[in-house]
Amino acid sequence: MKEYYNKTALAIGFRIYLYNMAPRKKEDYRTMQEVSRNKILMAALELFAGKGYAATSTDSIAKKAKVSKGLIYHYFKSKQDILSGIFAYLMEEGNELMNANNQLPPGKVINNLIDYSFDYIVNKAKLNRLLIAIAIQPEVVKGLKEELDKAKEVWMGIMIRMFKELNFQQPEAEAYLLSAMLDGVGLGYLALGEDYPLKKIKRLIEERYGL
Amino acid sequence: MKEYYNKTALAIGFRIYLYNMAPRKKEDYRTMQEVSRNKILMAALELFAGKGYAATSTDSIAKKAKVSKGLIYHYFKSKQDILSGIFAYLMEEGNELMNANNQLPPGKVINNLIDYSFDYIVNKAKLNRLLIAIAIQPEVVKGLKEELDKAKEVWMGIMIRMFKELNFQQPEAEAYLLSAMLDGVGLGYLALGEDYPLKKIKRLIEERYGL
Amino acid sequence: MKEYYNKTALAIGFRIYLYNMAPRKKEDYRTMQEVSRNKILMAALELFAGKGYAATSTDSIAKKAKVSKGLIYHYFKSKQDILSGIFAYLMEEGNELMNANNQLPPGKVINNLIDYSFDYIVNKAKLNRLLIAIAIQPEVVKGLKEELDKAKEVWMGIMIRMFKELNFQQPEAEAYLLSAMLDGVGLGYLALGEDYPLKKIKRLIEERYGL
Amino acid sequence: MKEYYNKTALAIGFRIYLYNMAPRKKEDYRTMQEVSRNKILMAALELFAGKGYAATSTDSIAKKAKVSKGLIYHYFKSKQDILSGIFAYLMEEGNELMNANNQLPPGKVINNLIDYSFDYIVNKAKLNRLLIAIAIQPEVVKGLKEELDKAKEVWMGIMIRMFKELNFQQPEAEAYLLSAMLDGVGLGYLALGEDYPLKKIKRLIEERYGL
DNA sequence: AATGAATGAGGGTTCATTCAT
DNA sequence: CATGAATGAACCCTCATTCAT
Numbered sequence: 001m002k003e004y005y006n007k008t009a010l011a012i013g014f015r016i017y018l019y020n021m022a023p024r025k026k027e028d029y030r031t032m033q034e035v036s037r038n039k040i041l042m043a044a045l046e047l048f049a050g051k052g053y054a055a056t057s058t059d060s061i062a063k064k065a066k067v068s069k070g071l072i073y074h075y076f077k078s079k080q081d082i083l084s085g086i087f088a089y090l091m092e093e094g095n096e097l098m099n100a101n102n103q104l105p106p107g108k109v110i111n112n113l114i115d116y117s118f119d120y121i122v123n124k125a126k127l128n129r130l131l132i133a134i135a136i137q138p139e140v141v142k143g144l145k146e147e148l149d150k151a152k153e154v155w156m157g158i159m160i161r162m163f164k165e166l167n168f169q170q171p172e173a174e175a176y177l178l179s180a181m182l183d184g185v186g187l188g189y190l191a192l193g194e195d196y197p198l199k200k201i202k203r204l205i206e207e208r209y210g211l
Numbered sequence: 212m213k214e215y216y217n218k219t220a221l222a223i224g225f226r227i228y229l230y231n232m233a234p235r236k237k238e239d240y241r242t243m244q245e246v247s248r249n250k251i252l253m254a255a256l257e258l259f260a261g262k263g264y265a266a267t268s269t270d271s272i273a274k275k276a277k278v279s280k281g282l283i284y285h286y287f288k289s290k291q292d293i294l295s296g297i298f299a300y301l302m303e304e305g306n307e308l309m310n311a312n313n314q315l316p317p318g319k320v321i322n323n324l325i326d327y328s329f330d331y332i333v334n335k336a337k338l339n340r341l342l343i344a345i346a347i348q349p350e351v352v353k354g355l356k357e358e359l360d361k362a363k364e365v366w367m368g369i370m371i372r373m374f375k376e377l378n379f380q381q382p383e384a385e386a387y388l389l390s391a392m393l394d395g396v397g398l399g400y401l402a403l404g405e406d407y408p409l410k411k412i413k414r415l416i417e418e419r420y421g422l
Numbered sequence: 423m424k425e426y427y428n429k430t431a432l433a434i435g436f437r438i439y440l441y442n443m444a445p446r447k448k449e450d451y452r453t454m455q456e457v458s459r460n461k462i463l464m465a466a467l468e469l470f471a472g473k474g475y476a477a478t479s480t481d482s483i484a485k486k487a488k489v490s491k492g493l494i495y496h497y498f499k500s501k502q503d504i505l506s507g508i509f510a511y512l513m514e515e516g517n518e519l520m521n522a523n524n525q526l527p528p529g530k531v532i533n534n535l536i537d538y539s540f541d542y543i544v545n546k547a548k549l550n551r552l553l554i555a556i557a558i559q560p561e562v563v564k565g566l567k568e569e570l571d572k573a574k575e576v577w578m579g580i581m582i583r584m585f586k587e588l589n590f591q592q593p594e595a596e597a598y599l600l601s602a603m604l605d606g607v608g609l610g611y612l613a614l615g616e617d618y619p620l621k622k623i624k625r626l627i628e629e630r631y632g633l
Numbered sequence: 634m635k636e637y638y639n640k641t642a643l644a645i646g647f648r649i650y651l652y653n654m655a656p657r658k659k660e661d662y663r664t665m666q667e668v669s670r671n672k673i674l675m676a677a678l679e680l681f682a683g684k685g686y687a688a689t690s691t692d693s694i695a696k697k698a699k700v701s702k703g704l705i706y707h708y709f710k711s712k713q714d715i716l717s718g719i720f721a722y723l724m725e726e727g728n729e730l731m732n733a734n735n736q737l738p739p740g741k742v743i744n745n746l747i748d749y750s751f752d753y754i755v756n757k758a759k760l761n762r763l764l765i766a767i768a769i770q771p772e773v774v775k776g777l778k779e780e781l782d783k784a785k786e787v788w789m790g791i792m793i794r795m796f797k798e799l800n801f802q803q804p805e806a807e808a809y810l811l812s813a814m815l816d817g818v819g820l821g822y823l824a825l826g827e828d829y830p831l832k833k834i835k836r837l838i839e840e841r842y843g844l
Numbered sequence: 845a846a847t848g849a850a851t852g853a854g855g856g857t858t859c860a861t862t863c864a865t
Numbered sequence: 866c867a868t869g870a871a872t873g874a875a876c877c878c879t880c881a882t883t884c885a886t
Contacts, residue, residue: 057855058855059856069856073857073858079855079857
């Protein structure tokens with residue numbers, strides 16, 4: 001189990017992390033420069049999520065961000081680095097939610113996790129797709145592992161603790177299974193879209209945890 | 212349910228389909244045509260699975276297949292078309308298994324499905340990755356819809372019938388949930404590799420179905 | 423002295439090597455492909471010699487060779503590799519002259535060397551400039567060292583032997599000094615052009631060797 | 634001889650010019666302007682000498698000089714102009730040495746020249762490389778001609794006078810030959826490094842002038 | 845059926861230079 | 866005097882696809 005945390009995270013770990021990915025308020029930009037950096041980041045996020053990392057050209061990012069191609073390389077040292085930047089940004093966004101959940105009663109946390117995840121699966125489908133694509137392409141991720149690990153480590157820790165407190169016999173396996181369920185639902189929804197019977201499945205999952 | 216068949220299939224549908232994807236014997240190819248075409252297909256399959264579709268060049272396919280670049284475009288009208296060819300090939304391979312399972316008792320089918328899936332997740336990890344990558348990129352797939360739909364339709368039908376016979380209250384949702392679980396486990400294994408507690412999770416799933 | 427031959431060669435070593443760099447006859451091209459490769463090579467040679475390696479774009483090479491940019495990378499794996507190709511080509515061209523001189527009496531060889539060099543300095547000034555530029559930029563050369571070493575090794579060996587046979591007291595140093603003289607004259611001619619008093623200097627050098 | 638002064642100078646002319654290129658003391662700069670300008674100049678000199686003009690970015694100059702990129706263009710109108718600035722600086726530094734040598738006896742001047750040159754070749758190898766690179770790329774130099782001509786004119790005049798006083802029959806040609814020898818040795822040393830038999834060659838040159 | 849030479853659009857990236865502050 | 870964000874052209878290189886043989 002020792003090397004465990006060095007592995008890349010499940011998409012699930014992120015899902016809750018990123019749940020409330022609201023655009024930052026203008027007051028948050030301390031300097032004009034951050035505005036540009038953020039324009040690039042947001043443009044890239046949208047494009048990566050929409051068409052995938054490989055299919056997105058730096059040119060299209062520049063165009064969408066209404067910025068010169070050269071400026072991208074003023075703020076990021078490579079296309080890869082933009083992806084890292086996006087992750088860093090997303091991590092930051094999700095931190096509060098993380099801490100908030102940590103202090104709720106176990107049943108509520110599980111409940112929240114399921115709610116968040118299903119909401120995320122529907123409303124952030126494209127971002128979900130990006131995360132899954134990255135999760136299964138370990139070569140591309142490289143520099144992202146640290147961030148991914150941090151998120152997963154924290155989150156799986158919380159989940160396992162919850163299941164312990166709820167007296168599950170296999171709290172660790174149960175945490176992984178719940179993750180798998182939610183990831184699998186995300187995958188199914190990406191493939192089938194509106195026809196995927198989300199509600200019924202959600203109900204089945206909730207029943208498993210007595211919700 | 213109307214647009215249902217226009218959507219691309221779950222990876223799960225494929226997994227069992229493709230379980231025993233034995234390579235054809237050479238004698239099966241009647242003409243030289245088929246030999247060359249198949250060499251290209253097999254080379255592409257291995258490369259796509261190993262490095263991903265985007266990262267695989269037609270050049271490398273030609274090299275691996277020991278065939279000229281031009282010949283690829285004699286048999287396939289584009290790189291995309293090779294991917295379609297791979298799917299068609301895989302479908303064909305899996306048909307017999309499909310029919311065989313259809314005639315077993317319901318509990319045995321579920322059992323087989325779980326066994327096959329876990330085996331597949333471990334031993335065909337790269338192919339699994341390819342299938343997931345394709346499943347979540349519907350734009351790329353385009354020409355594959357018909358094949359994918361056929362597989363999914365048949366398979367989900369079988370599963371739903373099984374759960375009906377086993378008196379599950381929500382047979383359809385249960386079928387989707389089981390698919391989601393297995394897909395989610397596949398995703399987790401791809402992300403975490405050896406550290407993923409496959410056995411314990413498998414046990415939990417089996418317990419759910421009284422196995 | 424052991425590691426001696428691993429060092430990059432003096433421009434002088436090349437000068438005689440390359441003396442008769444006549445364009446190959448058409449009969450030499452066995453296949454159509456070699457024509458294209460050679461067009462690229464010759465275009466690059468002219469451009470590198472004229473504007474320097476760094477200032478020559480692959481685009482301009484393609485344009486001059488009347489070939490698509492992509493074709494360059496069909497024959498050469500990088501811009502560097504084109505330079506290597508040029509060297510290989512030049513080496514081949516110079517081999518015969520090399521062998522011919524090896525069998526002449528020592529005085530004649532020295533005489534030829536001086537004649538060739540001065541002729542080369544004047545008539546292949548741009549190529550000379552390219553060689554000097556490469557000789558003093560060891561980082562760029564990398565892959566060229568082997569070729570350069572081969573040329574230098576052979577040539578300095580011949581020169582030292584000549585001076586030994588002519589009973590010079592310091593045959594090795596004398597070989598290096600003659601090389602330095604001729605290299606220095608080449609440098610001076612490149613800097614001053616027509617105003618450089620080539621004839622008078624040549625006379626002084628010849629007198630030193632009793633010619 | 635008419636167009637003579639329009640040509641760029643030999644490296645040799647510079648070598649002695651620049652022999653004792655001691656950095657100015659800080660007190661010499663009367664205004665802050667000069668301090669910044671000089672920081673840029675010194676940074677550029679070191680980088681140009683080390684990696685070559687083309688391979689040195691204005692960015693790296695700014696970084697090394699601990700100055701903003703914009704400031705460079707406040708003091709210099711282009712990257713080229715920095716190079717000109719370096720030359721102007723070097724010229725200024727060398728003037729005193731020049732005059733000092735002018736008043737020594739002819740044999741001593743030749744002796745000094747050779748000593749200086751060999752010392753320079755070894756201890757200022759990188760700067761030597763820069764000078765040679767510039768000397769053979771006349772297009773790049775453009776704006777430097779005046780400075781270069783001045784240096785060469787003065788220096789060759791001195792040398793020719795020396796050889797006249799020493800009763801050489803071809804004083805002009807001899808001056809050029811000595812220049813060529815020293816330049817050629819510089820070239821050889823740059824190419825071969827430590828393996829170049831500097832001492833033995835120096836001895837041969839000294840013998841030629843009865844030193 | 846088969847080759848591989850040839851194409852050209854586009855890829856990510858660098859960099860001298862400008863400009864608003 | 867000084868900053869560094871911003872520009873855009875150019876750079877080397879890749880690659881799916883076509884075509885003459």
